[in-house]
Amino acid sequence: MSDKPSLVWLREDLRFDDNPALRAAADRGAPTALLYVLDDETAGEWKLGGAQRWWLHRSLEALQKDVEKFGGALILRRGDAEEQVADVAEKLSAGAVYWNRRYMPWQVEQDKAIKEALSEDYEVESFNGRLLNEPWEISTKSGDPYKVYTPYWKQVQQRDIRDPLPKVQKLDTPGSLPSSDDLEDWDLLPTEPNWAEGFEEVWTPGERGARKRWLDWLKSEGSEKYDEHRNRPDLDDTSKMAPHLHFGEASPITLYREMQEKIEDGEIPEAHGQSYLSELAWRDFSYSLLYHFPRMLDEPLMGKFKEFDWDKDDEAFEAWTKGRTGYPIVDAGMRQLWHEGHMHNRVRMITGSFLVKDLLIDWERGMKWFWDTLVCADPASNTAGWQWVAGCGADASPFFRVFNPVSQGEKFDPDGDYVRRWVPELKDMPTKHIHAPWDAPKDVLKKADVTLGETYPKPIVDHSQRRKEALERYQAIK
Numbered sequence: 001m002s003d004k005p006s007l008v009w010l011r012e013d014l015r016f017d018d019n020p021a022l023r024a025a026a027d028r029g030a031p032t033a034l035l036y037v038l039d040d041e042t043a044g045e046w047k048l049g050g051a052q053r054w055w056l057h058r059s060l061e062a063l064q065k066d067v068e069k070f071g072g073a074l075i076l077r078r079g080d081a082e083e084q085v086a087d088v089a090e091k092l093s094a095g096a097v098y099w100n101r102r103y104m105p106w107q108v109e110q111d112k113a114i115k116e117a118l119s120e121d122y123e124v125e126s127f128n129g130r131l132l133n134e135p136w137e138i139s140t141k142s143g144d145p146y147k148v149y150t151p152y153w154k155q156v157q158q159r160d161i162r163d164p165l166p167k168v169q170k171l172d173t174p175g176s177l178p179s180s181d182d183l184e185d186w187d188l189l190p191t192e193p194n195w196a197e198g199f200e201e202v203w204t205p206g207e208r209g210a211r212k213r214w215l216d217w218l219k220s221e222g223s224e225k226y227d228e229h230r231n232r233p234d235l236d237d238t239s240k241m242a243p244h245l246h247f248g249e250a251s252p253i254t255l256y257r258e259m260q261e262k263i264e265d266g267e268i269p270e271a272h273g274q275s276y277l278s279e280l281a282w283r284d285f286s287y288s289l290l291y292h293f294p295r296m297l298d299e300p301l302m303g304k305f306k307e308f309d310w311d312k313d314d315e316a317f318e319a320w321t322k323g324r325t326g327y328p329i330v331d332a333g334m335r336q337l338w339h340e341g342h343m344h345n346r347v348r349m350i351t352g353s354f355l356v357k358d359l360l361i362d363w364e365r366g367m368k369w370f371w372d373t374l375v376c377a378d379p380a381s382n383t384a385g386w387q388w389v390a391g392c393g394a395d396a397s398p399f400f401r402v403f404n405p406v407s408q409g410e411k412f413d414p415d416g417d418y419v420r421r422w423v424p425e426l427k428d429m430p431t432k433h434i435h436a437p438w439d440a441p442k443d444v445l446k447k448a449d450v451t452l453g454e455t456y457p458k459p460i461v462d463h464s465q466r467r468k469e470a471l472e473r474y475q476a477i478k
């Protein structure tokens, strides 16, 4: 064993538990430095959005505390990762450089280049710390990537997922350390206005926050009845692990294996537990699509949609982003997104469908808005989610299946509680009319203190007309 220090380049794996790169460093035994590089230049238009920058700041603060507890040293650098990693490795006089893999096309290229450049002077190794199965590990009989989820999931179920690696609890700190940026200087937190106040109420970024959320959720009705509750935004009962998974504060392997144990022990009913495992595998499936079809980041997977005649209605787009479309379930979702940096999955589908099929605005604009505002914004799941909603992706909902925002609201928010929470102007509307206030009799509106067009917007489009229009435009590209 060389006593030259190990350098672990952390990216979307900000944790000590089940972290293969960090584990390799701990097993190597030499003092260890952890490096995080904020590389906006290489990421270009995929640099972290506003909500994620808030998360990253809080997560790195939490990581620093863990480093103080478990040892090692955290070095922060900003700029081109290729230069920064090489510089830190050299100044540290490192013997080994380890990291866990990433899957965006430019990240794959960057990692290859760095590996090649560093391999001459250091031991360099990369690992899977992000997915249950890597994109190349699951394929059809003819060796092609899956484009349909069900057979993909069947294959995942036939494979063993390894046990989580033991948590790294002790690292030695290198004697002399290369310089580090001050996190505060990165200006990741919003100031004027501080739009992230609502985030602080909901989230605790960092590995400990992730663990607590997971254990609390496992004890709650949300996990016991997951498959029943997962479509109900009013119940707010899903695990909310997405941002923790995105930043790698929780390992999908740990969650998967622990859920399997709960099923085996009879603590979580099989159907509900399996449903959760299947959602974790959807995350992998999205990564598999991204890896094999990287063009999906900025073009529809179904080529014919390149010709679709989208509207460029900026006013309607703004009404959508601000939750002022006049459709209560859509507005509730968009306001939840702004306030919490999160939106329930069912409502992501409803708001997405409304943008694409009612406002006839290109899904890419919606995807970019989500990219900036979601704390869990993820290139694979966000792009795959939007292409699914727009009907132009792999295994997508067909374009002609247009969500009706009123009946979706009535079905999935049956008592109107989700709308009342996020659209307080409608809090006194009776349930019968809360999803379509424009149909309510005048005396009902008066009693609820609602004046359409004043206290709450009139619908900005007529759903049935726009549905017809959307289908006509679809015919033109079919």
Ligand SMILES: Cc1cc2nc3c(=O)[nH]c(=O)nc-3n(C[C@H](O)[C@H](O)[C@H](O)COP(=O)(O)OP(=O)(O)OC[C@H]3O[C@@H](n4cnc5c(N)ncnc54)[C@H](O)[C@@H]3O)c2cc1C
Residues within 6 Å of the ligand: 230, 238, 239, 240, 241, 242, 243, 245, 246, 279, 280, 282, 283, 284, 286, 343, 344, 345, 346, 348, 349, 352, 370, 374, 376, 377, 378, 379, 381, 382, 383, 385, 386, 389
């Ligand atoms: C238009 C659109 C955009 C989306 N953008 C993102 C995104 O940027 N980042 C993101 O993580 N998810 C995205 N999703 C998927 C899904 O909405 C979120 O993962 C989920 O709402 C997160 O809440 P949760 O952690 O409580 O989920 P839970 O229901 O508790 O699910 C557990 C985990 O499974 C994974 N998962 C669940 N549903 C999906 C799905 N449909 N696709 C992929 N993984 C899934 C997530 O990692 C999630 O944390 C998007 C979906 C749509 C329709």
